[in-house]
Amino acid sequence: MKLSLGVKVLIVSICALISVIVGIVAGLISHKTDTPIGPAFLLGGGVFGGTLTLCLMVLSALGVL
Template sequence: MNLSLGVKALLIVICALISIIVGITAGYMSHKPGARHRDAVLFGGGVFLGSMTLCIAVLSALGMVLAITA
């Protein structure tokens, strides 16, 4: 698929925003009363990275982002 640079950047920004929401939600849900906050932050960060990787991988498989053409 031949998308312009602006559309590709928009897709990456949308993926980042979705991943941020998923990461914040996962961190909030993993926090236990009386536990350290950094554990929840680290968990949310890991979920963010996993979600962002998954989003970019799906878009690359569909040929929308990071497609290498000869």
């Protein structure tokens, strides 16, 4: 599949935004009211990195990127 550079940048941006949303939701789910917020940030960042990596690997395997 031959896509232009602009379309590829748009697809990567969409993957990043989806990863941010998943990371925020994971951080909010893991945060408890009586605990500090630091571990929730770390978990959300890890989930963001994992989700972005997974999205980009799947798109690369499909030949989109």
